Amino acid sequence: xxTLRHAAFLVAIYGLMGAMGILGLPVIIWSRDLCYAxxxxxxxxxxxxxxxxxxxxxEVRGEVPQSAVIVAAKHQxxxxxxxxxxxxxxxxxxxxxxxxWMPVFGLYTWRIGxxxxxxxxxxxxxxxxxxxxxxxxxxxxxxxxxxGTRVRPGVAAxxxxxxxxxxxxxxxxxxxxxxxxxxxWPKGGTIRGPGNLVVEFLGTLPPGLPGxxxxxxxxAEIEPASDRxxxxxxxxxxxx
Numbered sequence: 436x437x438t439l440r441h442a443a444f445l446v447a448i449y450g451l452m453g454a455m456g457i458l459g460l461p462v463i464i465w466s467r468d469l470c471y472a473x474x475x476x477x478x479x480x481x482x483x484x485x486x487x488x489x490x491x492x493x494e495v496r497g498e499v500p501q502s503a504v505i506v507a508a509k510h511q512x513x514x515x516x517x518x519x520x521x522x523x524x525x526x527x528x529x530x531x532x533x534x535x536w537m538p539v540f541g542l543y544t545w546r547i548g549x550x551x552x553x554x555x556x557x558x559x560x561x562x563x564x565x566x567x568x569x570x571x572x573x574x575x576x577x578x579x580x581x582x583g584t585r586v587r588p589g590v591a592a593x594x595x596x597x598x599x600x601x602x603x604x605x606x607x608x609x610x611x612x613x614x615x616x617x618x619x620w621p622k623g624g625t626i627r628g629p630g631n632l633v634v635e636f637l638g639t640l641p642p643g644l645p646g647x648x649x650x651x652x653x654x655a656e657i658e659p660a661s662d663r664x665x666x667x668x669x670x671x672x673x674x675x
Contacts, residue, residue: 440488441625447484452477456539463546470546471525478521485514490629491619495522497612497636500576504639505609507598507653509661510580511588511617518634519612525575529597531584548575576610577601581653585622588615588665594654599646609640611653613660618668630668635660 455477463470485491493514499522500506506526508519520526529550581598602609614634620626637656640649 437625437627444484444488444626447488448481451480451484453539455480456543459543463543467546467548470543474543474547475521478517481514481517482521485619485626485628485632489619489626491626491632492630493518493632495634495636499523499636500610503607504576505598505602505605505607506576506578506612506636507581507602507609507657508578508612508634509614509657510582510585511614511622511661512585512620514620514632515614515616515634518614518616518632519578522634523576523578527575527577529577529579529601577605577607581657586617587621587623588617588661594650596646596650598653599649602640602642602644602649603646606642608642609649609653611637611640611656613637613657613664615661615664615668618665618672628672630671632668633664635664 455473459470459473462473482491482493485493495518501524506519506523508515510516516528520528527548527550528544530544579598579601581594582592583595583597584592586592598609612634614632616632616634619628619630619632637660638652640652644652
């Protein structure tokens with residue numbers, strides 16, 4: 436039953452992405468502001484589908500950043516990406532280059548100024564710094580995943596230096612964010628519910644801290660908060 440529900444969920448959200456993506460082409464050509472609005476509408480539709488099909492509600496906790504900051508976020512699922520995007524006023528993501536080649540999705544992410552990197556190539560940190568710095572005239576929230584990829588709940592993965600490098604170069608505050616999205620749609624797994632999917636904005640690091648301190652504080656705040664949210668979700672689902 437769960438496998439069938441997962442298949443139906445994928446058909447629904449990707450079918451909607453294709454339909455809305457094609458209908459919105461004049462919108463994104465005309466205006467970046469309208470592109471953001473159209474993408475947020477898609478994200479909200481996905482959560483409406485998740486609620487109707489799986490009983491999954493979505494909640495944002497903490498103070499949502501409104502000004503120019505770096506958001507260092509835990510990444511467990513496509514769902515946490517959509518929830519962060521839906522609540523931030525001007526999100527710009529650092530993401531893997533392959534996603535730019537996805538039909539429809541890649542065009543929209545390019546239009547809002549996403550920075551695409553090749554995770555296997557050398558010198559990508561410098562590329563991210565150049566591209567984000569070039570766009571920094573347009574205030575927004577630069578979202579980066581310090582672990583570089585989706586990580587299943589309970590799995591340890593190292594924090595990479597890219598987020599700390601970006602923080603030092605841009606001289607912006609860093610807001611950290613935790614999630615339990617992997618409890619509902621883990622990497623390599625199927626969608627499940629019901630429950631309450633959460634993205635929680637945590638503490639803010641002021642500009643100018645040493646890189647080693649930034650690395651340590653990201654892991655010390657994001658990991659326990661994400662574990663707490665996952666445990667909360669699993670208790671409600673009867674898993675733990």
